[in-house]
Structure formats: C-alpha cells, structure tokens
Amino acid sequence: MRRGPSHVGHAYAVGVQAALASFPGGDLVEKGIRDLRHAQESPEALLVSLGRPRLEALGLPVPAPFDAPEIRLYELLARDEPDAAHGRYNALVRRLVSFERAFACAGS
Numbered sequence: 001m002r003r004g005p006s007h008v009g010h011a012y013a014v015g016v017q018a019a020l021a022s023f024p025g026g027d028l029v030e031k032g033i034r035d036l037r038h039a040q041e042s043p044e045a046l047l048v049s050l051g052r053p054r055l056e057a058l059g060l061p062v063p064a065p066f067d068a069p070e071i072r073l074y075e076l077l078a079r080d081e082p083d084a085a086h087g088r089y090n091a092l093v094r095r096l097v098s099f100e101r102a103f104a105c106a107g108s
Helices: 010-020 026-037 043-057 069-080 082-107
Strands: none
Touching: 010 026, 026 043, 026 082, 043 069, 043 082, 069 082
C-alpha cells in the first residue's frame, strides 16, 4: 500500500519541504507537491505528476498526480506562449531531472 501525505506527520512534511528547496529545482518540486495536495493544476504540479515514479522511488511522498501530465503541461505552457512552449517544457523537465539526480546523490 502506498503511503500518501495523509500518513505523513505534519512536522516531517514541513521538514521535507524545507529541505527540498536546498536542491536545484527543489523550489519547483516543493510547489508542485503543495499544489497537488490542493488539487491545483499548475506547471509545477504537472511536472511533479510527470516525475512521480522517480520521486516516490527516491522516498518523497507525492499526492495523487494529474492524468496525462506530459500533454497537460505542454498545453498549459502553450496557452501563455505558444512559440516558447517546447523550450519551456524541456527546461522544466531538465530542472526536474537535476533535482532527482541531486536528491539521489544526497541520499547515497
């Protein structure tokens, strides 16, 4: 059984969130987790939804993700700046990967 954030003590969750900001891209992951907790669709929440399998494998509790996050993220970015959506999408994914690598190294 997957243990979600409702099973995580508040003090632990606050401590984990504070620690996330110390990693590259941690600001995105922290905001994405917070937005997912409130079921708020944002670029960060969709990014965390996209990275959920790896983030959970790293030990981070991730709330229920949005379906089809790759498509939804691209569409959300394209609404604001259609010509820049592809570059922005790739930049966000690179920041997520940077976070995952740094977080994994810190845990080893």
